Amino acid sequence: MPLRLDARDAGFPAAFRSLLGMKREVSEEVDDAVKAIVSAVIAGGDAAVIDYTSRFDGLSLTPDRLRVSDEEIDAALDRCDAEALAALRVARERIETYHRGQKPTDWSATDALGVTAGWRWTALESVGLYVPGGTASYPSSVLMNAVPAKVAGVPRIVMVAPTPRGETNPLVLAAARLAGVDEVYRIGGAQAVAALAYGTDTIAPVAKIVGPGNAYVAAAKRRVFGQVGIDMIAGPSEVLILADRDANPDWVAADLLAQAEHDTAAQSILVTDDPALADAVEAAVERHLATLPRAEIAAASWRDFGAIILVPDLASSIPLVDAIAPEHLEIEAADADGLAARVRNAGSIFLGSHTPEAIGDYVGGPNHVLPTARSARFSSGLGVLDFMKRTSILKCDPAALRALGPSAIALGRAEGLEGHARSVAIRLNL
Amino acid sequence: MPLRLDARDAGFPAAFRSLLGMKREVSEEVDDAVKAIVSAVIAGGDAAVIDYTSRFDGLSLTPDRLRVSDEEIDAALDRCDAEALAALRVARERIETYHRGQKPTDWSATDALGVTAGWRWTALESVGLYVPGGTASYPSSVLMNAVPAKVAGVPRIVMVAPTPRGETNPLVLAAARLAGVDEVYRIGGAQAVAALAYGTDTIAPVAKIVGPGNAYVAAAKRRVFGQVGIDMIAGPSEVLILADRDANPDWVAADLLAQAEHDTAAQSILVTDDPALADAVEAAVERHLATLPRAEIAAASWRDFGAIILVPDLASSIPLVDAIAPEHLEIEAADADGLAARVRNAGSIFLGSHTPEAIGDYVGGPNHVLPTARSARFSSGLGVLDFMKRTSILKCDPAALRALGPSAIALGRAEGLEGHARSVAIRLNL
Structure with missing residues (x-):
């Protein structure tokens, strides 16, 4: 049985904190x-x-x-x-x-003082x-x-x-x-x-x-x-599905299990405002498990780390989504685009009922190497920038150095770095 | 006395490797x-x-x-x-x-298949x-x-x-x-x-x-x-100055010492094609040291980690620069822009004789938090991107899922992830 939480319960904040704090990685002494x-x-x-x-x-x-x-x-x-x-x-x-x-x-641009500044990738x-x-x-x-x-x-x-x-x-x-x-x-x-x-x-x-x-x-x-x-050190994979009453419970269950079949430490979370959908999805998961080749792995993940969270309305779940900062966020709800726009922390977002996360794993186009374990709060999925680096470039002409030099000298001296100040002053005969 | 190397010497490759391998960080057991x-x-x-x-x-x-x-x-x-x-x-x-x-x-863009893909920062x-x-x-x-x-x-x-x-x-x-x-x-x-x-x-x-x-x-x-x-864990600061015969040895020396005064573990390297400039800079460093407030620190850095490398011509030094991947690269030479364009690895580049690195430390505009210890081979200075993250977004309409679904199903099955395949197939009645 996955964890069942209701955002209206008095004990919810503590239960949610404990969900956030769940350790899913096995730290091996290697x-x-x-x-x-x-x-x-x-x-x-x-x-x-x-x-x-x-x-x-x-x-x-x-x-x-x-x-x-x-x-x-x-x-x-x-x-x-x-x-x-x-x-x-x-x-x-x-x-x-x-x-x-x-x-x-x-x-690159040259400003009014004659300073050329820019960068090169x-x-x-x-x-x-x-x-x-x-x-x-x-x-x-x-x-x-x-x-x-x-x-x-x-x-x-x-x-x-x-x-x-x-x-x-x-x-x-x-x-x-x-x-x-x-x-x-x-x-x-x-x-x-x-x-x-x-x-x-x-x-x-x-x-x-x-x-x-x-x-x-x-x-x-x-x-x-x-x-x-x-690159990042990836943890077990995870999905959070935001779904309303119009979502198809069979499809939602299939997506939860597509995540769970990766690893017993994977995590699948359903957040919904519809108790009936919650029950229907839970039942559908059990049905799917009966025929899934990797059922043993998926069942263990769902049992140990799965969660169904009931919320009064999906809009109010956005702070929960941002706190979880899921690697994959599926939104199968009427106003999917509107809800997505309000999310700050997620590695990737899959919009609407016809975008199962598995499409993104393979052929959607976006990268499937994504931040796990709440690291979408501070990092991005893999991309072109991970294989490039930026060199900043600065060039002063004599007039620019005359204009900027006194400020650099003042700050160098204020920081007790007279050598910094002198390297400017010597060029200005100061 | 700083290290003196000549790229034409038979022992240069080994000596250069040992310069690259120099450990400047004190690892404390904390x-x-x-x-x-x-x-x-x-x-x-x-x-x-x-x-x-x-x-x-x-x-x-x-x-x-x-x-x-x-x-x-x-x-x-x-x-x-x-x-x-x-x-x-x-x-x-x-x-x-x-x-x-x-x-x-x-x-964000929608392609011919009806797939909308994009990202949001x-x-x-x-x-x-x-x-x-x-x-x-x-x-x-x-x-x-x-x-x-x-x-x-x-x-x-x-x-x-x-x-x-x-x-x-x-x-x-x-x-x-x-x-x-x-x-x-x-x-x-x-x-x-x-x-x-x-x-x-x-x-x-x-x-x-x-x-x-x-x-x-x-x-x-x-x-x-x-x-x-x-962010990155910064090591001791460093500068590499590429200079030709037209460079002012007093200015070059001042820049080497502005770096050296940071820390006894800082590193200042001069690369030049002009033996006379090399000698003049070395003499100028000694003169400057006589009156620098932080002379003790700067002298230790220059003595222990400083280096002067003679090269046949500055163009041939580019591979050396890329191997060192300096945090700061100053180019005080006739064709500064042309040389800079050929450098792959540097945290920041300062062009021409009127751009002492200290300008960049304070008021140039570019960031002074830069990759040290050869990490400019794979990382960039601090910037706006370090405080943002990218969320990828994917949305398929039913037709798009029909077009892409079979490829995703094939790859899911090829990878032994039947649950992935099913999450797509179930939506297509396959």
Whole structure:
């Protein structure tokens, strides 16, 4: 049974706070192991990576077989299911189109004093994309991470993906090819993250590492941060559905379960002003679960972290939505656009009854790498800007320096930084 | 004596790598102490903050005296040096004008299939700004952190600044007033970071914490990351000056020392194609040091981390610049604009002989919070985007879902996520 809350109950504020405070991430004690692996890769390079790959993935490699060859990728494309491959092409095209609009523009202007100020965006010189092995090896995630990097203009995109016992997901390699990934290595875990960050004889280092992974990968990314950039550390996925009496309970239940099937730690929340819909959705969830292949996972997520919150009216639920700051927000209600406009904190919003979140996972166009665990209060989904950086530019002519210099000198002295003041004064003969 | 390197020497590549690998940060073992402080503030709230403030700052407070009153800020403004206050107004105005251009625009479009996709930027709901006490209490940093947040539209900007033994820097309070900071608290250290992240009875929590601080503050920011957003953890400051024979050695030396006077761990590097300039700058540094108030700090930085690199020509130095990825890059050379255009990695660029970096520290307009320690390879200086986040928006009408649905279903099934596929199929009666 999921949690049932009613915003009109006296105990609601406390119950809602406890919902917000729910810990869904299992913190595994992997830091020491990861520290040793990263150090070993820094010291041992390819040999260390090969050693860990043999131990953890049961795969015996040599330096020249770390990289997946173009021929292997060609062969993988041939093995792909034609329908899935066609869908992947649709997805790639739509993701690219959406993200092209995110390319930022440079700016520069000279003001009345003669000061030219501006900024310039440049692509990162190289990016590493981590792709998990096993069941969490999603070709859609390859596109969602690599396409924005490509749109940004990153000249070198490297992918690492473990292939336990040599098994590769051909669609993952196909996605890499479609997205324009430049190099693919069949390695994973903390050793792959360390190789990307510090480089080996075979693998040149990258400037930033993105992509999802297990606790070891997450710990390794945290550890190499600073040496390279990293993206967010994603937590379990989550959806909040705002629905009114006109919503179809079967559809709402399907969407709650699409989220819940990801992970026993995923979270699906329904917020509604209609008690009858709440009951109907709860019943529909049970019906769907009877035939869902991943029912065990989805049922555990729904039981342990699911919630149904009754509110007097949907407008009054906006502060609750902002406090939860859901990764995915679906609004299946009469005034979906009006409600959406009032939401401050959400990673992504899906409007209306014909926009199930799964469309956004694959082919909508927007990115599916989104802030989890309330971090939509302060961060955004992955995009082109994550693969670029901004350099500010300043240029004074002699007259501009004469005009601005005295203020800089005054502030330098006020801050006790006489050297700052002098570097200006010396040019003005002050 | 700073390091002297010549790019034509056989040993240059190794020497340059070792320059890149130089560790300038002192890693202090403060994590255990910070962990205890954060836990105590979560559990004890105001009382814990007051207790630590008494112990660490020698300041005895009550909950109602945590906040600096408007009257105290008025009084601080009256105590400020008039020239410094006027300069602060100039700085605020110029910083605001520059950052206004960074406000991103929302976007949305409906494509031929009937899919509406777009994104919306919203300001963070609240931001906390840490301002160090003592000698590193810089009013200019208050402006550089608070003005972009204000431009972004953050409705609640909170500042914390320790006041050891009750001493406040009036210009810091004046900067807070000028920048539109909404609340100021006279607390600091890890306890202030914890109060901002988790809230107390007196201090409501914020969504993100920015601003510089000592090792305790940095460790506390790392620890509360996730609960709130944080900005980068800044390392010691650095400048790289590209100069040719026409550069004025006295001016170049002054700029190297303006950087070096920040911190014994700061780094100043000169790259030139002119051996005579290299010698003249080195001599000028010694002359300047004789009269610089912070000569002891600047001399240590120049001795331990300073470097002069001779290159055959400045164009060939661009790969070195990109590898160093300096926080500040000054180009005092004939073709400054042309050289700048070829640089990929730099936090900020200062063009020509009349743009000393100190102008950018105070009144140029661009932000002075910039990526250090080679992180300009993958990150940008502080700006308006750091105080906003993007929500993606997707809306399908029934026809759009019919057009896109089959691709989503194919990919859901290919990834083993039947629940995803069903959430689409159920709407299409598939």
